[in-house]
Amino acid sequence: MRRTSRRFTIHDLIEACIEATAQFHPDDKSISKRTVQRDIKFMREELGAPIIVEDRKYYLYSDPSFSLESTPVTEDDGILLHEIRQMLQTYHEFQQTRELDAFIARIEQSIHGTLSPNQKIVELDHFDRVPGRQYVATLYGAISKQQPLLVTYRPFHDGQASEAPFSISPYLLKTYNSRWYALSYNHAIGQLVQIGLERIIDLQPSDEDFHPPTGIQLDRYFADRIGVSADFGAMPESVQIWVKPKQVAYVRSRPWHESQQEISQDESGMVIQLHLIINYELCAKILSFGPGVKVLSPPSLVQKIQDTVTEMMNRYTEEIQA
Known part of the structure; x- marks a missing residue:
């Protein structure tokens, strides 16, 4: 749009975008008009690009000297890039993230006042030594x-x-x-x-x-369970769980599953209902709350949790008697 000798229509800009991205996505030629319009809006509002429209058809910069390449990167931008880089390093298994991490590192070096490369802002749960x-x-x-x-x-x-x-x-x-x-x-x-x-x-x-x-x-395959495991052919079931009063706020703020609904609540606690596959991860979740929750239904899950708690109690009893 800096070439004042030529005026660009929206279709010209679409073609230019397809040409510019061809080296990265040679088979993708489906950039839409709406996508380009959103990009123009972003450039105006977030990057301060002085884009105007002439004759209700042609796009150009009102200031021919404007260039995105000369737009300064602020210290706030640097801090944000630093945080993104830390998050990307969590998934360094992918070649794409390693390349992007190196790219962001080069940008960081060009920004004055950015944080030390070793200074962490976000600490994510992650284990580098997990086999596989x-x-x-x-x-x-x-x-x-x-x-x-x-x-x-x-x-x-x-x-x-x-x-x-x-x-x-x-x-x-x-x-x-x-x-x-x-x-x-x-x-x-x-x-x-x-x-x-x-x-x-x-x-x-x-x-x-x-x-x-x-x-x-595929994008919904694991939606019917907590975690990943399930017996072949297993179907979701309705599960009702009582939550003691002290745990109510926590369970509300961190739902166990997307199907979670509140059935009732009073001074004695809250009852929630889940609709999901009963698997190992659900049982582990229930047991992790100890006496803070109690399974009400279905009877098969009640029995499973009872058997597990009884076995745990027997283990400790054996140790005390020994």
């Missing part, structure tokens, strides 16, 4: 390219034993409780499985054909 992180980039690439993989796997319940290699079609990477999982189609058994990356022994390309996800809404 080295497979994240491989799985990410395989999902993007629809490349089946040959997995050698060691389930927890088998100790040090490993299964014979089997092929998977990976669909989705997920983190839960500082661990990585890959939702995948297991070619050997013909069903979906959650592969815990810390249990992978080896990962290689497979010669089998990719099995595309059919009838699966």
